[in-house]
Amino acid sequence: GQQLNQSPQSMFIQEGEDVSMNCTSSSIFNTWLWYKQDPGEGPVLLIALYKAGELTSNGRLTAQFGITRKDSFLNISASIPSDVGIYFCAGLGSQGNLIFGKGTKLSVKP
Amino acid sequence: NAGVTQTPKFQVLKTGQSMTLQCAQDMNHNSMYWYRQDPGMGLRLIYYSASEGTTDKGEVPNGYNVSRLNKREFSLRLESAAPSQTSVYFCASRDRQPWTGRNGYTFGSGTRLTVV
Numbered sequence: 001g002q003q004l005n006q007s008p009q010s011m012f013i014q015e016g017e018d019v020s021m022n023c024t025s026s027s028i029f030n031t032w033l034w035y036k037q038d039p040g041e042g043p044v045l046l047i048a049l050y051k052a053g054e055l056t057s058n059g060r061l062t063a064q065f066g067i068t069r070k071d072s073f074l075n076i077s078a079s080i081p082s083d084v085g086i087y088f089c090a091g092l093g094s095q096g097n098l099i100f101g102k103g104t105k106l107s108v109k110p
Numbered sequence: 111n112a113g114v115t116q117t118p119k120f121q122v123l124k125t126g127q128s129m130t131l132q133c134a135q136d137m138n139h140n141s142m143y144w145y146r147q148d149p150g151m152g153l154r155l156i157y158y159s160a161s162e163g164t165t166d167k168g169e170v171p172n173g174y175n176v177s178r179l180n181k182r183e184f185s186l187r188l189e190s191a192a193p194s195q196t197s198v199y200f201c202a203s204r205d206r207q208p209w210t211g212r213n214g215y216t217f218g219s220g221t222r223l224t225v226v
Contacts (some may be wrong), residue, residue: 004152006152009150033215040219040220041219041220042114042200042202042217042218042219042220043153043200043217044217045215068223070162088152088153093168095158095160096141096143096152096156096158096160097143097155097158097168097206098143098145098202099155100153100154101152102150102151102152103150103152
C-alpha cells in the first residue's frame, strides 16, 4: 500500500530555533496535509496543500507541496515551548482516507 | 458544537472479551473513519464509511467489524479482543466533496484500549 516516509523521527529544539521536517512518498498525492498531535488528543490540522508547488503559511508555520507531488515539507520559525508535540504529514487517498507518516516528535532541549 | 465524540476514553479488556467503541459526529458529515495509532506507526485506517449505509475495509481490518448506525454514528466492534489490538483508536469524520481543508476532516480525542 501507499506509505509516507517522514523525517526526522525526533528532534530537540531550543526556544527561538527554526525547525524543518519533511515527508516523501513513492506515490503521487493530490492533497498533502500536516497535523499536530498533543498528548492525549487527536490530530489537529495545521496546513492543507492542494496544488503542486504551492507554498502555504499559517502563522509561524510554512509548508510546501512538492512539484513532483511526492513530497512535502513543514517549517516552523522561531519555535516556542508550545510547539512541542508530534507532527504528522498525511496524503489524501482516493477514498477520502488519510495515509499518515510515522510522525516527527518535537521535544525541548534539556 | 461537540464535533466528534468517542466513548469510552479508556478501556481494559481481557483476551477474548468483546466490546464496541462508539463514535458520533454532529457536523452532518457524510464520511466517517476509524484509525488505530500504535507507537512509532502513525495512524492506520481500519474501516471507513463513505456515506450512510456503506462500509469498506481499510489497511488493517482484521479482527474488527463496523456499523454505520445512521449518519451521525459509526461504531467499531472487537468480537474477540487480542493483545495485538492494544492501541489508541481514533474516529474521524469529513465533509463530502469539495474538500474543504480545515473544516473538512475532524478527529475525536481517542479511545485508549489495553488488552491483557
